[in-house]
Amino acid sequence: MTDAGRQRLDALMARGSALLGSEVAILCGAMSWVSERNLVSAVSNAGGFGLIACGAMTPELLDAEIAGTKALTTRPFGVNLITMHPQLFDLIAVCAKHAVTHIVLAGGLPPKGSIEAIKDAGAKVICFAPALSLAKKLHRSGVNALVIEGMEAGGHIGPVATSVLAQEILPELASELPIFVAGGIGRGETIAAYLEMGAAGVQLGTRFVCATESIAHPAFKKAFLRANARDAIASVQIDPRLPVIPVRALKNAGTEAFTAKQREVAQMLDEGKVDMGQAQLEIEHYWAGALRRAVIDGDVENGSLMAGQSVGMVTSEEPVADIIATLVREAAGALASRRELA
Template sequence: MEEYANVRPLLKRGCEFLGVQYPIICGAMTWVSEPKLVSAVANAGAFGCLAGGNAPTDILRAQIGEMKKRTDKPFAVNLITIAPAYHDHLAMLAEEKVPFIVFAGSFPREKEIEAAKATGAKVLCFASTISIAERMIRFGADAIILEGSEAGGHIGHVSTTVLVQQVLYRFCDQIPIFVAGGIGTGKMMAHMLLMGAAGVQLGTRFVMTEESNVHPAFKEAFIHANARDAISTPQYDSKLPVVAVRALRNRGTAEFGALQLRLLRELEAGTIHRQQAQEEVEKFWIGALRRAAVEGDVEMGSMMAGQSVGLVDKVIPIRELLDELLRDADRELVEIKRKLSC
């Protein structure tokens, strides 16, 4: 019997769109989704996203070159629309020609999606509300990553379960939709596929793989964390709009709160402009994430994690992770068939 015979028909649409064996996306994570991890994901048959983040353009270009040496499989470059080098990154991709471009951080303008598609790449855009999904589809996105607030890193405010009902059910016949946010098991993946998803995106589970280069202390913190430990940051005042970030609670979380309050005082005094204040916020997260993921400072660094961190308790190879997800999805479909025949 064909391996994963029950789940394979549900994987077909996502596989064909991404050009992979399994439409399981390893989400782009700054300081984490570098060529070693992303190419390992691609070579194992899934889909990896190289994190553009705030990297200097020449560094990102070099990483794309390294990816092309490490794998001949499809992969994406993830662009952060609020990064200082964002427009330079987008211009550079017209020369480097990657198969997929993912827009993240905020939401791209229509002309930016057009520019990305003009490179020959397929474009995926995040959506955290129904109105954003509608706008990205209208602007020409080839696929949507529907991300609920359970996810790690920069997030929206609507849960995956509500977004599935608002967006997935409505648009899944129109455009491939990949569901993200709180997806940590094959059983959940099976249900998302049954509801119309073309595939799923995971981040936290891929952090906890042997191929992930994050500091051992970072992984150890994930092992001991509960789902409730992954909290989202508040916005104290609309004068300083900040995108919520979900990470494990530590002293760095309190430090970010103090930063917001300081910036609000400076805005009130007129000693700083709002754009400068927002750039200060982004610089904080860039530095704090590096301190945790690269240097292992789990007290003051930012340990961005989704609430699915409560589902992980060990570090495993990527191949083992994919086998687990696919095996458990397949078994869940068998169980659903059994229940329906009762």
């Protein structure tokens, strides 16, 4: 890694790093059951920016998780909250109590008053924008930064590829506010390319699952190490009345079980046992349970193996610091080589 390449990388990441308070503008995406105190603190300690995945946690559980993370790092980290969580404002209050500096809102449009509640507590708000129109709306709403995540990502995904979103959104809004690109990123050369397009930084999830510090079950990690890009497939929506957000995961028996779960929830909807909001929560609770079975219990046949298409680039279990150092070296090398060719 040349000094010129690293200097160029730092310059391109400067706005993102300043917003996050980290050495490099690399966020570790919030992955339920994986992005907990150990991985989050390791990422922040290594110069990146860790995010606690709140998911379906109660306020009490989130309170303990934030406290546990603060015991392991003095560096900034954030909390990812799901907008449809029934106790969203209680969770925001827990973050405020701990003076959490950054909150990421995911899973849909932020409900009325949530952005203001976060900013009133002194934290910065980062939101996901799967389309240019929504990105503009969120910008007008006063968010501090955006994450644009393409369908190559693991877990809940939108319908558009990362490269297309970047071409649509970065030229329009990158000069207005910091934008982090996510989805399918596994190497530093790609990070360099998005930075040159105007991104303030990037977010990666799949690349960190097999980190030494990740508490994911050895069987879960082994499934990642064996997989390639085509193994990470998106779930299929079987009932157009039930707006299920597709989930990308490694194909297994759990993939088929989700199809059955959708039929069950659709029938409950038909019979008036649940309304649409409750139906969506049923689906979310299914994913939380299925993911736990895989990540924590190691049931890689029946649990959910959420993974992005970059999973084929995860080839070994290694410390977080080494992963970040490799990404930085690759990105700086790509930037240096392009300058030499210019």
